[in-house]
Amino acid sequence: MTTRILIVDDNMMMRQILSAQLGTMGYTNISKAVNGVDALNQLQEAHAKNDPFEIILLDWSMPEMDGFNFLKKCRADKRFEHTAILMIAAEGEQQNIVRALEAGATSYLVKPFAPEVFEEKIKKILQCLKPPASSGQTAHA
Amino acid sequence: MLEFNYEFTQSVEELIQASVTSTISTLFKIPIDVCSGMGKVGSSDNYFCCGEFVQDDTKATLLFVFDRALIKKLTGIIFPADSVNSPGVCEATAAEIVNIVSNQLKTHLNVHGYKLHLGQPCMLDRAQAALKERPLIHMAFSLKNDVAMGVDFYLRSA
Numbered sequence: 001m002t003t004r005i006l007i008v009d010d011n012m013m014m015r016q017i018l019s020a021q022l023g024t025m026g027y028t029n030i031s032k033a034v035n036g037v038d039a040l041n042q043l044q045e046a047h048a049k050n051d052p053f054e055i056i057l058l059d060w061s062m063p064e065m066d067g068f069n070f071l072k073k074c075r076a077d078k079r080f081e082h083t084a085i086l087m088i089a090a091e092g093e094q095q096n097i098v099r100a101l102e103a104g105a106t107s108y109l110v111k112p113f114a115p116e117v118f119e120e121k122i123k124k125i126l127q128c129l130k131p132p133a134s135s136g137q138t139a140h141a
Numbered sequence: 142m143l144e145f146n147y148e149f150t151q152s153v154e155e156l157i158q159a160s161v162t163s164t165i166s167t168l169f170k171i172p173i174d175v176c177s178g179m180g181k182v183g184s185s186d187n188y189f190c191c192g193e194f195v196q197d198d199t200k201a202t203l204l205f206v207f208d209r210a211l212i213k214k215l216t217g218i219i220f221p222a223d224s225v226n227s228p229g230v231c232e233a234t235a236a237e238i239v240n241i242v243s244n245q246l247k248t249h250l251n252v253h254g255y256k257l258h259l260g261q262p263c264m265l266d267r268a269q270a271a272l273k274e275r276p277l278i279h280m281a282f283s284l285k286n287d288v289a290m291g292v293d294f295y296l297r298s299a
């Protein structure tokens with residue numbers, strides 16, 4: 001499948017797990033970033049090449065720029081405001097999950113998770129992906 | 142200031158036990174068991190990794206002692222076989238386990254009114270780990286009857 005996906009996690013084991021699970025689901029067009037700064041650079045580069053990411057899998061706690069600040073920057077940028085962002089984080093406090101969803105995360109998954117749950121989240125997000133002109137708001141999956 | 146009575150300490154111990162076993166079984170699909178008594182990780186060649194929590198003048202630490210063979214086994218489940226000899230890859234495996242369990246503990250503590258800041262997991266060497274005083278909680282976990290992992294919880298006020 002050609003869906004372009006960016007994995008953003010400072011931990012290489014999580015990047016490997018997510019990449020492998022996406023691979024078993026048939027997604028092979030995957031890029032990886034180690035923090036928010038790296039991810040923003042890759043987003044801008046992909047946009048400049050007219051080959052944007054459709055889904056971002058985003059960790060919360062990372063050095064340099066954490067997932068929450070990356071999320072706010074993305075949503076403040078017209079170019080990325082409709083890119084689906086699935087936060088996948090060990091941070092499981094309800095108030096922080098709500099904060100992330102209010103800041104524009106499309107959905108949220110708490111680590112550790114079963115592969116079936118991850119697959120279901122990705123499927124729901126893909127169903128919710130709509131062309132930017134069809135909606136002024138980010139859908140929650 | 143953090144104050145743990147017996148009941149609350151018990152609840153923290155139960156949370157750590159459930160979090161460790163579910164994290165290992167969910168991520169790696171292998172069962173890990175809690176040891177009864179004061180099991181100690183046997184190898185002289187261990188990985189030490191901790192999560193540190195801070196609230197005002199109080200610091201809490203969750204210290205994991207991983208037997209090297211366990212970390213290699215877990216790393217080999219996720220990564221290609223030759224990766225198990227890379228210390229960086231093995232440390233990433235240890236750090237993610239500590240990260241997940243520490244965050245679950247933070248949530249548990251916050252639900253009970255202890256508003257703690259949790260830092261990034263950090264690796265320690267043997268000398269640094271040996272400086273730790275007596276833990277408030279000590280737990281050991283086994284893989285096929287061999288003690289493979291120890292988890293200590295420390296609480297200290299300045």
